[in-house]
Amino acid sequence: MAEIRIENLRKEFGAFSAVEDSSFVVRDGEFLALLGPSGCGKTTTLRMIAGLELPTSGKIFLGGEDVTFNRARERDIAFVFQLFALYPHMNVRKNIAFPLLAQGVAKAEIRARVEETAKLLQIDHILDRSVSGLAGGDRQRVALGRAIVRRPKCFLMDEPLGTLDAEFRDLMVRELRELHNRIRATTVYVTHDQLEAMAMADKIAVMNHGIIEQFGTPQEIYNRPATMYVADFIGSPPMNFLRFTGGLQKGARSVIVDGVDISVPEIHLDLAESELALGVRPEDISFSDVSPLRGAVFGSEYHGTNQIVAVEMGKGLVKARVPADQKFRIGETVGLELNYDRLSLFDCKSGRAVPSSRYAEHHHG
Amino acid sequence: MSSTAHSVVEPSVTSKRVAATIVVAYAVITMIPLVWIVLTSFKSPPDSISYPPKIVFQPTLEGYCNLFTTRTRQTPEYIISLGAPTSTCDEITRSRNMVIAGPSNYWPRFQNSLVIAFGSTFLAVSLGTLAAYGFSRFKVPLAEDLLFFILSTRMMPPIAVAIPIYLMYRQLGLSDTALGMILLYTAVNVSLAVWLLKGFIDEIPREYEEAAMIDGYTRMQAFFKVVLPQATTGIAATAIFCLIFAWNEYAFAVLLTSGAAQTAPPFIPTIIGEGGQDWPAVAAGTTIFVVPILVFTILLRKQLLRGITFGAVRK
Numbered sequence: 001m002a003e004i005r006i007e008n009l010r011k012e013f014g015a016f017s018a019v020e021d022s023s024f025v026v027r028d029g030e031f032l033a034l035l036g037p038s039g040c041g042k043t044t045t046l047r048m049i050a051g052l053e054l055p056t057s058g059k060i061f062l063g064g065e066d067v068t069f070n071r072a073r074e075r076d077i078a079f080v081f082q083l084f085a086l087y088p089h090m091n092v093r094k095n096i097a098f099p100l101l102a103q104g105v106a107k108a109e110i111r112a113r114v115e116e117t118a119k120l121l122q123i124d125h126i127l128d129r130s131v132s133g134l135a136g137g138d139r140q141r142v143a144l145g146r147a148i149v150r151r152p153k154c155f156l157m158d159e160p161l162g163t164l165d166a167e168f169r170d171l172m173v174r175e176l177r178e179l180h181n182r183i184r185a186t187t188v189y190v191t192h193d194q195l196e197a198m199a200m201a202d203k204i205a206v207m208n209h210g211i212i213e214q215f216g217t218p219q220e221i222y223n224r225p226a227t228m229y230v231a232d233f234i235g236s237p238p239m240n241f242l243r244f245t246g247g248l249q250k251g252a253r254s255v256i257v258d259g260v261d262i263s264v265p266e267i268h269l270d271l272a273e274s275e276l277a278l279g280v281r282p283e284d285i286s287f288s289d290v291s292p293l294r295g296a297v298f299g300s301e302y303h304g305t306n307q308i309v310a311v312e313m314g315k316g317l318v319k320a321r322v323p324a325d326q327k328f329r330i331g332e333t334v335g336l337e338l339n340y341d342r343l344s345l346f347d348c349k350s351g352r353a354v355p356s357s358r359y360a361e362h363h364h365g
Numbered sequence: 366m367s368s369t370a371h372s373v374v375e376p377s378v379t380s381k382r383v384a385a386t387i388v389v390a391y392a393v394i395t396m397i398p399l400v401w402i403v404l405t406s407f408k409s410p411p412d413s414i415s416y417p418p419k420i421v422f423q424p425t426l427e428g429y430c431n432l433f434t435t436r437t438r439q440t441p442e443y444i445i446s447l448g449a450p451t452s453t454c455d456e457i458t459r460s461r462n463m464v465i466a467g468p469s470n471y472w473p474r475f476q477n478s479l480v481i482a483f484g485s486t487f488l489a490v491s492l493g494t495l496a497a498y499g500f501s502r503f504k505v506p507l508a509e510d511l512l513f514f515i516l517s518t519r520m521m522p523p524i525a526v527a528i529p530i531y532l533m534y535r536q537l538g539l540s541d542t543a544l545g546m547i548l549l550y551t552a553v554n555v556s557l558a559v560w561l562l563k564g565f566i567d568e569i570p571r572e573y574e575e576a577a578m579i580d581g582y583t584r585m586q587a588f589f590k591v592v593l594p595q596a597t598t599g600i601a602a603t604a605i606f607c608l609i610f611a612w613n614e615y616a617f618a619v620l621l622t623s624g625a626a627q628t629a630p631p632f633i634p635t636i637i638g639e640g641g642q643d644w645p646a647v648a649a650g651t652t653i654f655v656v657p658i659l660v661f662t663i664l665l666r667k668q669l670l671r672g673i674t675f676g677a678v679r680k
Contacts, residue, residue, distance in 0.1 A: 052575050072578045079579045085572035089594040102581030146580070 002063030002153040002186060003028045004049060009058035011044050011210075018044040020210040021058075026154075026203070029184040031177075033191055033201035036233075041210040042190045043158055049188060050156050051075050062153050073102070078147035080157040084139045086131040092118075092142050093127045099150040117149040120179075136164050140172055144179070154186040161196060173199050194234050198222070206230045224359050225344060228351045231279050237308060240285070240318045241277040243348065248276070255345065258314065260292045263340040268355040271347065276354070279344035282308060285320035291335030297328045311336065399655070405648035413644040428645025430454035432471050432636065432653075436463040471650055474632040479657070480543050481628055482611040485550035489607045490600055492551070493558025494566075498588060500559070501566040502574075512563075515556045523553050524616045531620055543626045549617060554607040561606065565599025566592065601668035605661065612658050629654050 004026040011019040019041040026032045034042040047053040051072035060068045067075050086095050100110045118124040121141045161169045177200045191197050197204050198218045205215045214226040225231035231239040244257045248271040254263050295311040307324050310317045345354040405413050407424040436458055450456040458465050539545030577587035619631040633650040
């Protein structure tokens with residue numbers, strides 16, 4: 001197992017820039033999720049780590065060794081493809097043994113290691129079956145088996161759960177995380193599904209248009225989104241933005257939105273008059289008759305344990321997550337209370353979070 | 366009574382019957398010449414030219430005997446002096462006042478056909494597979510133009526270049542050699558092979574090779590261990606097309622071969638000239654000539670069908 005270090009990685013396809021100047025470190029044994037919409041550069045980044053694409057510039061280190069221009073087969077990594085890429089003309093056993101054959105491992109040892117791996121993944125009963133007849137979950141496990149049997153420096157996975165149905169996906173998410181806890185292999189996992197990333201990863205890198213918007217633990221990403229993009233991409237429904245124009249002084253503890261004074265965590269920066277947005281998660285909004293921040297109920301979505309209430313605020317809808325038993329009439333005027341120490345403030349022009357006491361312990365470039 | 370709810374997937378019984386009738390009729394029509402040839406090969410020479418044609422006749426192996434032997438006419442006294450005939454063919458030949466002088470050239474010509482057709486098919490498919498893989502997977506400079514150029518070699522009948530090829534072959538000493546014919550048929554077939562196989566290889570996801578390369582194999586190893594096994598259907602279909610062309614080719618064979626490397630197609634008509642129009646022998650030669658391609662096609666008919674419809678149906 002090894003640490004993965006990416007330095008100023010760039011990849012251009014002709015005039016199109018797929019990955020722009022990315023740098024990050026995946027520590028030994030860590031599980032990193034590369035999260036973003038399709039076309040954001042996450043798969044390209046993964047393929048560069050694997051050696052399936054060569055970067056336009058930048059460096060890749062595996063376990064301290066510069067492997068930027070090494071061939072895929074020289075990198076000692078394992079890759080799980082979205083469609084698994086199980087060799088259709090071989091049975092399960094041969095599929096799993098395939099990487100060991102390349103290494104020239106002795107026959108008896110191949111047998112032992114394949115069986116050990118199969119046991120770990122609970123697929124020892126299908127070892128002699130053809131891969132073409134396998135169900136989605138078993139194909140997934142065989143693909144994982146082929147990856148772990150060789151004990152590589154790291155695992156790279158490209159949306160391996162993308163084709164499974166929802167129910168099965170939850171099961172595989174648990175299995176994957178358990179497997180990771182057991183073998184502690186450095187893993188880079190590409191997904192567009194924030195729930196998968198949140199549930200499995202130690203660290204998440206949120207990518208957009210080839211840029212890493214934020215790199216941090218799931219908690220950091222959720223609680224202190226570094227950019228409006230991250231705030232909007234993570235969370236369902238996403239963070240609400242209350243846009244306003246104003247200037248800020250270092251040390252300020254409140255902002256004025258729609259003429260209402262709202263307490264915020266202490267601001268750590270002077271800001272000239274500009275477009276700003278107050279970011280608030282739906283669960284940090286509650287209803288209060290005395291609050292001066294008012295709007296009209298637009299509709300609600302019942303979720304069983306809670307409900308999402310949309311409130312028309314004049315500049316757009318604000319969604320609040322409130323207990324399911326609260327009753328609202330459409331059009332009813334309500335007051336919104338914001339949980340002030342959970343608020344984020346963004347500069348709309350740059351899209352970046354304005355440093356405040358909430359963000360103090362976390363400075364991300 | 367009439368139902369308006371027609372199933373989208375299941376054709377009606379009537380349309381199925383009509384379709385079946387058309388298919389059977391077409392099959393019968395195409396089979397008639399072949400049946401005619403096979404029947405003629407078992408007729409005696411007088412039966413073969415009788416008019417109206419005989420449907421019922423006394424079958425004989427005379428055509429096959431005449432195909433494989435050369436014969437000389439002898440006096441009845443001489444034939445009686447030879448004693449008992451040693452084989453069926455011997456007996457048939459003597460009944461026509463002839464004796465077997467030796468084997469004919471049919472079998473060597475047939476062997477030439479086998480060597481040249483299978484040799485050129487193997488070469489065309491091998492080269493075609495490698496080229497198709499290259500075009501399918503790598504950024505080949507001017508790939509579109511090269512592919513068009515390869516296709517353009519089929520835009521005129523190959524025989525249009527017969528004279529330059531004849532002159533070149535004479536200069537190079539390739540006239541009437543198996544090597545020369547193999548190279549010629551390979552050159553004609555390789556363009557078909559590249560285009561057909563590129564279609565098949567394009568359908569094989571790259572992930573398989575990428576997985577193999579990550580698993581520790583070189584691209585070459587990945588090609589042989591992972592791509593080739595999955596391309597077998599396409600390779601088989603392409604091989605049949607190439608083989609049929611090389612096996613049946615007549616014009617170049619007439620022009621460029623006359624002796625050592627002569628194939629069966631130009632040889633069979635020469636039988637007519639040898640002592641009268643021996644149609645049963647010609648028919649026998651044709652019947653035997655059809656057998657290998659028939660066996661090959663029956664063995665690979667699934668692949669052949671897929672080869673014809675490839676691209677039209679996705680799995």
